[in-house]
Amino acid sequence: MLSNYPLSDVEKAFQAESGITSINSKIPYLTVDNFPKLGLITACRFLEWAAENPQGVISLPTGKTPEYFIKWSQYLLENWESKRGKEIREKYNLGKTKKPVLSELTFVQIDEFYPISSKQNNSFFHYVNKFYLEGFGLSKEKAILINSDEIPLAGGKHYKEIFPDLKVDLSLRFRDPLNPLEKMQQESIYLIDQWCAEYEQRIRDLGGIGFFLGGIGPDGHIAFNTRGSHLFSPTRLTETNFETQAVAAGDLGGIEVSANRLVITIGLETITYNKEGVAIIIAAGEAKAQIVKDSLESNLSNVYPATALQKLKNGRFYLTKGAAVRLTDSVDNYYKAGEWTWEKTERSVIELCKKLGKYGHRLKLEDLKNDKYTSLIPNLSEDTVNQVMQSTVEKINKGTSKEKNEVILHTGPHHDDISLGILPHITNQLQENTNEAHFSVLTSGFTAVTNTFVIDTLLHTKKLLDEGQIQMVHYDDFFEIGYKLKTDKDVYHYLTKVAAEDTEGRMRGLCHRVVRALVEIFEVKNKQKLRETINDVISILRNSYDGEKNPSKIQKLKGMIREFEEELVWAHFGVQVKNVHHLRLGFYTGDIFTEQPDKKRDVEPIVDMFRRVNPTKISLTLDPEGSGPDTHYKVLQATAEAVRQWGEEKDLSELRIIGYRNVWFKFEPHEANVIVPVSLGDMSVMEDSFANCYLSQVNASFPSYSHNGKFSTVAKRVWVSQLNDIQLLLGKNYFYLHDTAKVRSSHGLIFFKDMNVEEFLAHARELEKSIEGML
Structure with missing residues (x-):
């Protein structure tokens, strides 16, 4: 029960707002509706703690995750006594709190790449100086920071002299050096290790970290404590794993750089040394849902570094609903709260097939009655599974039906998103000469x-x-x-x-x-x-x-290379360059925090394109909440507003919106209403067109953390896994004995959601709520 944990006043307010009354995880958590709200709860809790601990020790995260934490903290500090500021403070139990003064806090830098110049804008040293020391007005004199340029090395030399290729070979800790350079490198590594120990001691001399805030990586890493890190690890120089390197590739200019760069990080014991300390992990989006579940529901384990927070009575996870979606509590609540829907029936039956490893036709009524979720299905009968199977067959029938006389506008946030999402579906459309197809990538990429x-x-x-x-x-x-x-x-x-x-x-x-x-x-x-x-x-x-960050003209050159690549892909099917539209929306700047879409700058170009193309169908990425590549989320906001505006001047009652996902998120079978069979030939076309056309991406400098290679391979794996789910329900013989060759040749499936405008805008209104009141 939540009452077993010492919630602060701010946490009590957000807990009441969430409606959660009990939890069954090893670490307590709070949920909010969306990514910006995650920043608000974190900012409120931080300012509450800072007011109570004006000379405390804090450690705050870098990267994109804390964007709204930083914005809300600054907004509340600047508007503490304004009408809006007071309203927020009253709502979240900060009304009686004296405005905190942050200048006496001691800031501890969580981690840093090594080696990296502190002068580089992509160093974490630069980040914490810009957004925290300067942005929050923290003391630079008190700050405990990681500056690669100032860490002592052999002979007083700079790291560029000791490690000329910027690679540090940690095997030198344990083996004899082979030459004079390696001897200096070995001595330097020992000096770095000594520096890390002294860094750790400085933190402990202050009593440890009083307020820690961090994100969580795809492998569960906290700071740079990757999967397998010792639960009592201190500050140290260490290697990372592929998942962490893939996430860091965007900061460092490619996996080629991040794979060869070590890190200095505080340890799990550093984070939990102060037993009275507050330690909060924030996570947003369904992409984080599985690692969040594993971290919250597992016993202390070096496989899941965040389980270390179990050592602290004030250890917390703050989550968006998307990030919490796989928690046992969330699944229970999904089934038990509100009215029972057909989606719940589909989901519970398909999940039971997977849980028991049984094909749908082999599920017995007794199996359904014995399961805690399928037993909740109203009017449960021998025919229930058959009804779910028939519903799924209807989705496949929709995915194989012939489309004619359509004007289809396929849109994507980035180049390759459309191809990775629904290329086999598009090839079906383009085989019909009465269809007219257009393609638009909305950012420069x-x-x-x-x-x-x-x-x-x-x-x-x-x-x-x-x-x-x-x-x-x-x-x-x-x-x-x-x-x-x-x-x-x-x-x-x-x-x-x-x-x-x-x-x-x-x-x-x-x-x-x-x-x-x-x-x-x-x-x-x-x-x-x-x-x-x-x-x-x-x-x-x-x-x-x-x-x-490149100068704007070089950014444009890079973008135009990507645009050429996109034209090449669709030319495979005879689509002319004039039907490939490059919008280059202005919010996409390459900055660490990109702007929100602007209704004039970013929405009007989309509306103009709608007017020119006059589509009968529009496809778009339908990713959940603002997380993962946030460009997806922002493009969706802009597109939704454009559809709304276009609807003010034209009857859109016949317009269909196709929501797809690709390598970052995937639909569960119950969420989709159209299923498209994918043959080996379709997969080959996608793999070949990707390899031949997306030249700048073939070597995957910015890969998915789930695969060290081309995104097309990740997409193919998603399609195959989706087939496995449906095969378990319908049986393999449904596919290989089917009347039509298209279904017989299925070796993967694509899921998407076909909506009318009203349904799409209802979904968009939920997105709109997530930025209401933002700065």
Whole structure:
């Protein structure tokens, strides 16, 4: 019961708002509706604690997770006595709290990559200085920070001299060095270890951390205490695992960098040393749901580092409902609260099949009666499972029905999202000549292109120019108008070389498009200026550190490379360049915290596209709440507002909205109302088009934490796992003995949600609530 835990006044207010009256996890937790609200509860609890502990020791997180914590903390401090500020404080039991003064708090940096220059904007040292020491007005003198530039090394040398390739070989702790450089490296590693011990002692001398706030990684890591970390681990220099490297790739400019970078992190014992301390883990989104369940419902275990919070009476998890969705409490509440729906019947029966490992037709009525969830089904009978099976068959029938005379606009937040989400469904649509298809990626996507890829491409472009193999630059009108023409020819040339297995010819096709982009972006007027521009861009990128925010023109160049890749994918099916729309919404800036979509800047371009295309169907990513790639969430907000505005000037009663998901989230069978069979041929088309067209992504510099490789492989695995769920319900013979070849050839399934506008906007209104009152 929650009453067994010492809730603070703020926690009591949020607990009452959540409606949760009891919990059955090893660590207490509180839930809120959405990502921004997660920031509010955390900010309120922090300010409550800071008011009570004005000279306390705090440790706060870096990255994107604490965005709304930082914004709400600053807002409340700046508006403590304003009408809005007072309303929030009264609502969450801060009404009688004196405004906290943060300047006497001691800040402890949680972790840092090693080695990394403290001057780099993507170092955590820079982050904590910008957002916490300066942003919160904390004491720089008292702060205990991790500055790679100042950690003593052998001979008083800088890490660039000791570790010239920025790689630290920890095996030198235990083996003899092979040369003088390794001897210095070994001595330096021992010095770093000593520095870490002293860092730990400084924290303990203060009594430990009084208020700790952290996120949780996909493997369950807290700070950089990855899966397998000792539950009594101190501050240390250590390696990371693949999941952590994949998450860090965005900060460091690619997995190539993060895989070779060590970290300095406080340990699990550092976090729990102060037994009176408050330690809070925040998690948002269904992508975190399984690791949250494992961390909250498992005994103390080094497999789940967050279980260390069981040592603290004030250890907590603050979760969005999405992150809490797999907790036993949440599942119980799902089935027992409110009216019983058909979705609940579908979910409980399919889950029972998985739980018992039985095909649907082999489930007995007794099995259903003995299960705590299926036993709740109203009018439970011998026919219940057959009804669920028939309902699922109807979803497959919808997914195999022929669409005709449709104008379909497929949209995605990033390049490759559409392909990874529903490519096999799109190929079905494009095989019907009466359908007209359009594709639109709503952001530039430049952050997914590494500096190395651009440098290599530009060097190859220079080589081809020198060899006279980019002939278009010699045409008289090329630098005035010619660079804008024949873009379809570029695409056709490229794909012809793909078919011919001509790698060099394919590269030449990319370089052609890069030349067009350079002329447009940099307003190049002649061949000499083109060469100078190429050299300038190469120089800028070579002098940038990995992960550094690029100048806007180079961002645009990277974005246009991604746009070319998207055009190539749809040209596989004869879609012309004019039907691939690049919106480049303005909220996408490459900053650590991107802006909320703006109704004028970000919504009007989408409405204009709707007017031009006049679609009868619109597809979009339907990810839950604001988490995971937050671009997905923000694009969905902007698209929903655009549909709403378009509906004010046009009757949209016949418009259908197709909500899909891809590698970041997936629908459960009961959530989807359309199921599309996927053949091995469909999978091959997706894998081949991804490998041949998304050149900047083939080496997966920013991979999914679930797979060290191409996103197309992750998507394929999702489709296969979805087939496994449905096969367990319907039986394998339903598929391989089916009347139609499309179903017989199924080796994967796609789930999506087909909605009318009213249903979609009802879903969108829930999203809208999540940013009400935000800054």
